[in-house]
Amino acid sequence: MSAVQEVTAAPALEAVPKRAMTLGAGTSLIALALLIAFPLFVKNFIIFQMTMLLIYGLAVLALNILTGGSGQFSLGQSAFYAVGAYTSAILMEHLGMNYALTLPVAGLVCFVFGFLFGQPALRLSGVYLALATFALATAMPQLLKLGYFEHWTGGVQGLVVTKPDPPETVQSVLAWAHLKMSQDMWLYYFTLLITIAIYIFSVNLLRSRSGRAFMAIRDNEIAASAMGINVALYKTLAFGVSAAITGIAGGLGAIAVQFVAPDGYTITLAISLFLGMVVGGVGWLPGSIVGSAFIIFVPNIAEGISKGLSGAVFGVILFLVIFLVPHGARQVAMVAQHLLGSLKRR
Numbered sequence: 001m002s003a004v005q006e007v008t009a010a011p012a013l014e015a016v017p018k019r020a021m022t023l024g025a026g027t028s029l030i031a032l033a034l035l036i037a038f039p040l041f042v043k044n045f046i047i048f049q050m051t052m053l054l055i056y057g058l059a060v061l062a063l064n065i066l067t068g069g070s071g072q073f074s075l076g077q078s079a080f081y082a083v084g085a086y087t088s089a090i091l092m093e094h095l096g097m098n099y100a101l102t103l104p105v106a107g108l109v110c111f112v113f114g115f116l117f118g119q120p121a122l123r124l125s126g127v128y129l130a131l132a133t134f135a136l137a138t139a140m141p142q143l144l145k146l147g148y149f150e151h152w153t154g155g156v157q158g159l160v161v162t163k164p165d166p167p168e169t170v171q172s173v174l175a176w177a178h179l180k181m182s183q184d185m186w187l188y189y190f191t192l193l194i195t196i197a198i199y200i201f202s203v204n205l206l207r208s209r210s211g212r213a214f215m216a217i218r219d220n221e222i223a224a225s226a227m228g229i230n231v232a233l234y235k236t237l238a239f240g241v242s243a244a245i246t247g248i249a250g251g252l253g254a255i256a257v258q259f260v261a262p263d264g265y266t267i268t269l270a271i272s273l274f275l276g277m278v279v280g281g282v283g284w285l286p287g288s289i290v291g292s293a294f295i296i297f298v299p300n301i302a303e304g305i306s307k308g309l310s311g312a313v314f315g316v317i318l319f320l321v322i323f324l325v326p327h328g329a330r331q332v333a334m335v336a337q338h339l340l341g342s343l344k345r346r
Contacts, residue, residue, distance in 0.1 A: 031286075035192055044184040048256065049296065051188045054195045055252045057292035060276040061202060061285055062245035068283030069206055070238035071218030073126065076117075076133030077246050077273045079140040080110045082265035084247025085254035086144065089159045090152050092255075099164045099255050103194070106251035107244040114243020118236035125221075137270040144262040158261030161254050163187065191252050198245055202285060205241070214238055279321060281330025290329035294321075 039047045059081055066072050087109050088102040097105075117136065124132055144153050153159065166174075166186040174181055205211050213234045216224035225231050254260045272295045279294045280287025302313035325331045 032196070036189075039185050039188050044182055047182075047184045047188050051184070051191050051256050052253070053289065053292050053296055054188075054191045055249050055256060056273070056276065056296060057289040058195055058198060058249035058252070059246050059273050060280060060291045061199065061288035062242045062249065063273055063277045064280070064283065064285060064288055065202060065206070065214075065245070066238050066242035067277060069211065069218065070214040070235060071221075072121075072235060072238060073130040074133040074239075074242070075130050075267070075270050075274060076136035076140075077242075078137045078265045078267065078270035079133075080114060080243040080246040081250035081253065081269065081273075082140050082144065082260075082262075083113055084110050084250025085260045085265070086153055086159075086250075087247065088251030089161050089254045089260045092161060093159055094152060100190075103248050103251045107248045110247025110250075111240045111244035113247075115236050115240035117243075118239030121239070122232050122235060134267065134270075137267045141262040141266055144265075154261075156262065158259060158264075161258045161260065163258050164255065187256055191256070194248065194252065198248065199285065202245070206285075210234065210237065275318070279318075279328050281328035281333075284328070284330035284333070286333075287329040 038050060042050075059077060062080075063074060063077050066074055084106040087106040088099070091097040091102040091105060092099055121129055121132055143149075145156050147155070149155075163183050164187070165171075165183055166181050170181065170186070206214065213224070213229045216227065216229055217231055217234055221231055257264075276288070276291030276295045278291070280289070280291030298317055299310065299314055302317060303310040305313045321328075
């Protein structure tokens with residue numbers, strides 16, 4: 001077998017059918033109802049954790065579009081997350097822009113950044129592309145500490161971001177109903193609304209002509225090029241879209257945490273997002289929330305088991321998850337769907 005035939009015969013990632021990328025309508029409505037009702041019964045700290053769950057879920061979803069959709073590996077998502085976070089923070093604190101308006105700006109800035117980075121990355125693939133993005137993630141915190149940008153970024157000390165209050169119209173409606181809404185609860189619902197909008201956009205994107213081009217490139221780049229797909233354009237477009245969504249997630253993260261600093265966006269964050277994608281299931285968009293929950297809550301569970309050996313406990317849990325369900329939450333969902341189908345036939 002020739003080298004070209006070997007490349008043609010071996011896809012980079014396992015193909016995921018378009019129908020398997022999302023949840024069913026009934027399951028989606030149940031999940032949405034739970035997400036809407038959950039903050040009404042918990043304290044503000046839990047609401048904050050759920051907000052971060054949605055934010056990291058967006059970042060994992062963005063990586064899923066890039067890797068699960070177009071087959072490009074990236075360990076540099078923390079760089080795009082940092083650019084989005086700093087864009088929102090600078091616009092809010094230095095220019096006085098409304099927090100909601102900073103998010104599309106952060107997304108646009110990161111889209112341009114990701115698209116431009118994707119141009120030189122076209123020559124790379126597989127582990128070499130992963131190493132290039134790894135270098136980007138490693139360099140970003142150091143770039144943010146440079147004195148040239150210190151006036152805007154705050155340098156090593158970072159920037160404090162003001163947490164927004166609910167809009168006056170919302171407060172008026174709640175006051176009429178003798179109800180109150182905390183800042184954390186408002187930010188959770190605001191983040192949930194944006195998450196739903198981006199999720200719907202992502203599903204439609206992967207089902208569109210561009211999404212089919214992404215998946216054709218993922219499955220076999222040579223065959224996609226032979227069918228007339230502009231491989232260079234769609235690979236850079238995938239990078240840009242993924243970076244834009246990650247930037248919006250970064251902006252939301254800056255608003256939720258109320259602080260941005262270079263050391264908060266190290267390579268550890270990039271690896272965590274990649275881990276979340278793998279645990280959630282590569283190419284399965286609903287798994288992004290599952291992967292986000294894993295990287296947020298499992299370290300706390302590991303620390304609760306053993307504070308001195310929390311890293312070792314986390315490693316054991318991760319090993320067991322990868323060993324038992326190598327395809328992540330998508331595999332669990334498929335098994336559950338099969339069992340439910342068997343019960344219905346009975």
